[in-house]
Amino acid sequence: MNAENSLADLACEACRADAPKIEGQALQEQLKRLPAWSLVEIDGVKRLERVYTFPDFSAALDFTVKIGELAEDANHHPQILTEWGKVTVHWWTHKIKGLHRNDFILAARCDGVY
Numbered sequence: 001m002n003a004e005n006s007l008a009d010l011a012c013e014a015c016r017a018d019a020p021k022i023e024g025q026a027l028q029e030q031l032k033r034l035p036a037w038s039l040v041e042i043d044g045v046k047r048l049e050r051v052y053t054f055p056d057f058s059a060a061l062d063f064t065v066k067i068g069e070l071a072e073d074a075n076h077h078p079q080i081l082t083e084w085g086k087v088t089v090h091w092w093t094h095k096i097k098g099l100h101r102n103d104f105i106l107a108a109r110c111d112g113v114y
């Protein structure tokens, strides 16, 4: 069982506006558990990013629906860009304008349905 799978199995917690952001060394440690993901910063907000590739638009759309369903199940939602052959997913926690443990859990769950 690799670290990524155990990450996907963790429970998401209801995120509060005063929840601590994951930053610094803790952020680097969590990133190691998501080798296919990158850390990006857009408009001053750190996010997790992965680009998934597919044979066509239909497969990309099917994956998009799966991501939407796991997001709804967790009440934690990504930004998704769906294109022909590509789905770009960004995770961050809007309430804290940064990264929360939930974002790492959901990113791992996305990998689980890819």
Ligand SMILES: C[C@H](O)[C@H](O)[C@H]1CNC2=NC(N)=NC(=O)C2=N1
Pocket (backbone or CB within 6 Å): 015, 075, 076, 077, 078, 091, 092, 093, 094, 095, 096
């Ligand atoms: C009211 C609802 O629970 C909140 O707006 C949830 C919905 N999904 C969410 N998703 C993400 N990524 N961040 C949030 O802060 C967030 N908040």
